[in-house]
Amino acid sequence: MGLETQQGSKTQTALATEAIVEEGRYVYCVADAAEKVSLGKLGIEGQKVYTIPYRDICAVVHDCPAQPYQSDDQQVVKAWVMTHQKVVDAVWEKWGTVLPLSFDTIIRGEAEKSAKQNVKDWLKQEYERLKSKIGEVRGKAEYGVQVFWNPKFAAQNLAQTSPEIRNLEEEIKTKPKGLAYMYRQRLGNLVKREMETKADECFKDFYGRIRKHADNIRVEKTKTAGQGLQMIMNLSCLVYRDRYSELGKELDKINRMEGFSVRFTGPWPPYSFVGGA
Amino acid sequence: MEPIRNSHATLVDLLDRVLDKGLVINADLIISLAGVPLIGVNLRAALAGMETMLKYGVMKDWDERTRAWESEHRKKNVEPICTGYCYLDRTSR
Numbered sequence: 470m471g472l473e474t475q476q477g478s479k480t481q482t483a484l485a486t487e488a489i490v491e492e493g494r495y496v497y498c499v500a501d502a503a504e505k506v507s508l509g510k511l512g513i514e515g516q517k518v519y520t521i522p523y524r525d526i527c528a529v530v531h532d533c534p535a536q537p538y539q540s541d542d543q544q545v546v547k548a549w550v551m552t553h554q555k556v557v558d559a560v561w562e563k564w565g566t567v568l569p570l571s572f573d574t575i576i577r578g579e580a581e582k583s584a585k586q587n588v589k590d591w592l593k594q595e596y597e598r599l600k601s602k603i604g605e606v607r608g609k610a611e612y613g614v615q616v617f618w619n620p621k622f623a624a625q626n627l628a629q630t631s632p633e634i635r636n637l638e639e640e641i642k643t644k645p646k647g648l649a650y651m652y653r654q655r656l657g658n659l660v661k662r663e664m665e666t667k668a669d670e671c672f673k674d675f676y677g678r679i680r681k682h683a684d685n686i687r688v689e690k691t692k693t694a695g696q697g698l699q700m701i702m703n704l705s706c707l708v709y710r711d712r713y714s715e716l717g718k719e720l721d722k723i724n725r726m727e728g729f730s731v732r733f734t735g736p737w738p739p740y741s742f743v744g745g746a
Numbered sequence: 747m748e749p750i751r752n753s754h755a756t757l758v759d760l761l762d763r764v765l766d767k768g769l770v771i772n773a774d775l776i777i778s779l780a781g782v783p784l785i786g787v788n789l790r791a792a793l794a795g796m797e798t799m800l801k802y803g804v805m806k807d808w809d810e811r812t813r814a815w816e817s818e819h820r821k822k823n824v825e826p827i828c829t830g831y832c833y834l835d836r837t838s839r
Contacts, residue, residue, distance in 0.1 A: 493777060499769065535777050550764050551753065571768035577777045587775055602769070612749055613759050672812050688816045689762075691809050717747045724747060734756045735749040740763035744770055 493535035493575040494584045497556045498738070499592070500527050501566035501603050511559060513538065513552045521585060523592035526599055529560050530588060535577035557738050566607045568599060569738040602743050609684055610710050610736035614720065616675055616702035617694050620664065622728035627663050634659055668701050675702055675723055682716040683708050687741045698730065705741035 495513065503525045512518040516531035540546050553572045561567045576591065578584035592599065628634050637659060641652045680686060683706040691700040708716055717733065724731040750756060 496771070537777060550761065554760060554764055568769045569764075570771070571766065572764045574768070574771060575777045576771065576775050591771060591775055599769075611763075613756075669812065673815075676816070688813050690813075713749060717749065721747045731747065733747050733749045734751055734759045736751065737759070737763055740767040744767055 491535050491578075492584050493533050493577045494521070494528075494530040494588050495533045495538075496570050496574050496576055496588065497529045497531075497553060498560055498570055499568040499599055499603075500529055500560050500564045501525075501607070502527055502564040508556075508559060508563075511552075511556055513549050518556055521588045521592070523589055524596065526592060526596070526603065528588050528592055529556065530576075533575060535575060535584065537573050537575065561738050566603050567738050568602055568606070568743045569740050571740075605685075606707065606739040606742055608709055609707050609739065610713070611739045611741055612683075612706045612708055612713060612716065612733065612735035613737065614679060614702070614704040614706055614716075615700055615732040616671075616723060617698040617700050617730045617732070618668070618671070619697060619728045620699045621697065623664060623667060624660055626728070627660060627667065631663055634663065671729075672702055676704075678719050678723070679704065679706065679716065682706075682712060682719055685742060689741075707739060707742045710736065 495516070497512075497518070500520070502520070503522050504527065505520055505522045507517060507519040508529070510517050512531040516533065518529060518531050520527035520529055538546075538549055540549075550572050557567060557569045576584055576587050578587060582590075628638070634656065637652065637656045641649050641656065644652055676686075676688075685707040687705040689703040689705060691703045694700045706716065713736065720731045720733050723729055751759075753760075
């Protein structure tokens with residue numbers, strides 16, 4: 470009888486340990502607030518979102534098992550991602566400054582330490598770094614700026630303005646077929662080179678003009694663009710929230726240039742300016 | 747011009763940020779997310795009908811050079827922003 474009881478309690482302990490290991494906290498963001506509050510059931514899949522404070526900052530979390538949210542259903546994933554963003558937005562609006570985390574960041578518990586304690590300890594350990602990041606983004610928002618050009622338009626322009634290209638084109642007309650083919654290849658290379666030089670000039674020009682209105686800039690990889698356009702610039706700009714209209718005016722000027730167009734998005738929480746060390 | 751932000755037109759911009767960026771937590775505290783970024787990529791491709799990776803075309807080298815230029819430039823101009831404009835001299839090219 471006594472032995473059975475002992476075994477029974479052992480099993481209980483094992484179960485309790487397992488339960489701690491398997492719990493986690495989904496972290497949405499770190500906010501510039503000392504409050505310990507519930508924000509209601511606005512989390513992923515209706516989870517209750519609340520804060521875990523440490524000194525004058527807090528992590529915004531919900532309780533979850535220590536396993537990533539995964540699904541093959543894209544609508545489901547899309548809904549999760551949108552909800553993540555809605556929570557970050559709500560916190561941003563409430564407390565003015567947030568350090569957003571990317572989707573699906575879950576702090577786990579350990580055998581000896583609960584997930585909640587791990588969140589607290591993380592805030593404690595990283596406190597100085599988090600505070601300094603909060604300082605860097607306070608009062609600012611992130612804006613996306615993408616500049617496109619029409620490569621056909623740019624190439625035509627070059628053909629008209631570059632004497633080297635014009636001469637080569639003239640020469641081709643006088644050459645016999647086989648030789649003309651080789652000249653055309655040379656022309657192709659020349660146009661490509663000059664296009665790159667031109668894109669370079671545009672990039673540096675636009676970069677300088679945009680830089681004046683941004684507190685910080687990240688240059689992102691350019692992407693494939695549709696509709697016969699080519700993206701020559703993809704920036705994330707950290708801008709004082711009351712100064713974005715000046716950036717907008719500068720972008721207007723670029724957008725009005727023939728053969729160029731600008732895409733201006735935001736305001737986003739400062740996702741691109743809180744990563745790294 | 748005014749910045750745009752709505753769930754349809756700027757979905758890709760949102761995904762770029764929410765899936766790839768944000769504050770980093772040291773790896774030993776967070777659960778392994780192997781496979782999750784893949785979901786992100788598939789999701790983006792399917793939802794937005796566009797490729798998310800840089801499609802290396804004629805401008806590949808140019809793109810890399812440009813970003814290298816910017817990062818060099820960043821090192822040389824550590825002071826904050828908004829004030830100076832002197833770096834844009836063509837002599838640096």
